[in-house]
Amino acid sequence: MSFTVAIIGRPNVGKSTLFNRLVGKKLALVDDTPGVTRDRREGDARIGSLKFKVIDTAGLEEAFDDSLEARMRRQTEAALEEADVILMLYDARIGISPMDRHFASWLRKSTVPVILVANKCERKDALADLGEAYALGLGDPLPLSAEHGEGMGELFDLLLPYEKEQVEEIAAKDRPIQLAIVGRPNAGKSTLVNKLIGQDRLLTGPEAGVTRDAIAIEWEFEGQKIKLVDTAGIRKRARVQKKLEKLSVADSLRVIKLAEVVVLVIDADISFEKQDLTLASHVINEGRALVVAVNKWDTVKDKNAVLQHIRDKLEISLPQVRGVPVVTLSALTGRGLEKLMPRVLKVYELWNTRISTSRLNRWLELMLEKHPPPMAKGRRLKVRYMTQVKARPPTFSLFMSSRGELPESYIRYLINGIREDFDMPAVPIRISPRTGKNPYVDGKK
Structure with missing residues (x-):
């Protein structure tokens, strides 16, 4: 299963009924008598195309000794530690009880995301009193009837992000970071790649447009696998006339679309031009993480003024992504190169951010x-x-x-x-x- 859901709540709020609904079988005993469930029970659940593991738990009791209730509570705590997301149920017909408030306070301290579920909402009059649930501090209550299957579509919507999160995390573990190096012709992209990998892998020279194809290189930086992709220089569209250059530019734009982090290399002698900002904007619109590498920094005389100019341009032209890292370096000598990859890894980490x-x-x-x-x-x-x-x-x-x-x-x-x-x-x-x-x-x- 892709992720785990724990159903938690005080006794007799309908946890086992929801469990049975999700697994599609009457695996858990259901009765009006409180406390029927004592051990946590696991099952393979499904809502439409969404598949996950669900854990039914004993009703939460305020007991911390060696009694049966305390041991049941410890089973519930174990389920909480195993879960990726919690469904906290309360009985909408009865309303919020002091015990609901107590355990909501307990769950708010947990790092596990919580979805508040107002169960037994098959009657419209139960919906009228949902406002009091906001006092629990767990967000909007989801009206649901486990017995009649109402509200399962809304529950699907709320659980779907956790499936995607698990799939992405599993897929990303053994996959190299896709890092594209882009910029205008003759900005020093191939020289930068050669210096990073420590060998003359790519053809370089003073002539603009030496690189025509996107060249992918498998590399490793401090234990992290990297797939470096050098691209052809991208000029203004109006200046691109020859068919071969059009194909090269199209290939470079395709690489940006497939990348995860893009390093935009600019020439410090020329500083920021409109084409650089257009490229940067294209990277952001494609949803990629961006790092700006200012190459040939050793030739700059007034370094503070040039750096401030670049940062001002980024702030004005890319207000939707404030704080783009700017690294000054010399690809030819290697000076300042040690700052580049830590910035790339940091921005990659931010690009993968998850908020519960x-x-x-x-x-x-x-x-x-x-x-x-x-x-x-x-x-x-x-x-x-x-x-x-x-x-x-x-x-x-x-x-x-x-x-x-x-x-x-x-x-x-x-x-x-x-x-x-x-x-x-x-x-x-x-x-x-x-x-x-x-x-x-x-x-x-």
Whole structure:
């Protein structure tokens, strides 16, 4: 199974009923008597195409001695340690109890993401009192009926990011980092690659356009596998006339699309030109992580002025990715080269950032309180919750009411908040608003 889900809650809130619903069999005993489940039970669960392991747990009890209840609690704690995500159930017909509040406080301290589930919501009157669940500090409650199978589509949406996360992490473990070296002709890209790998692997020379094909080289830096790809120089489109150069440029743009981190090499003698900024913008639009390498730095006289000029240009032209690392070096002599790869690995790590759903929604509550969403059709837009659907680059879904469209300015406000509060400079961040109708309105499922 790709990830593990633990079902947790006080006795008799419907954990075993949900467990049976997810595994498609009546594996767990279900009865109105509280405390039927004592050991944790595991099963292979499925919602549509989504497959995962689910753990049914004993009802949480406030017991820490050697009693049966305390031993049951320890079984539940073991399930918590094993899980990638927790479903905390409470009985929506009864409402929030003091025990629910106590264990919600306990779960908030955990590093494992928590999804709050309001079970037994098959009747509309149960939906009316969901507001009190916000006091638990676990985000929006998901209305669900484990007995009747209502709300499973919404549960699918909330669990899907964890499948993608596990698949990406497993796939990335043994795979080399895809690192592309791009820039204008004669910026020193091939010289830089040769110096990095310690051999004259690529043809270099003073003539512009020596490299025509994208050349991939397997390399290793401090135990990390790297796939270095040198590319042909990219000039302004208006200057590209010959068919061969057009093919070379198209190949370079394809490499950027397949890369994970892109090093943009610029000539310090020429400094930033419009073509460099166009290339940088293209890298960001493709969702790649970016590092700027300022080559031929040993020939620069007023180093402070040139460096400030480059940083100002980046700040003005790429406001969507603040903090792009700038490394000054000489590919010919190797001076400053030791700074490049640590920056590449750091930005690659940021590009792979994962933020847990519970942590993300606690942050979202503060952002909404600080600056509420705008009005639409006379009513304020309601943001329900937020979840990260993928990394590489960090991409988030923002679930909201369907009354209106969230302005681009508000999305930028949230992106800037994520970048600042979670320390994620230099990488693209994407937020996709999603709207959906309440499945329980007008009796529709």
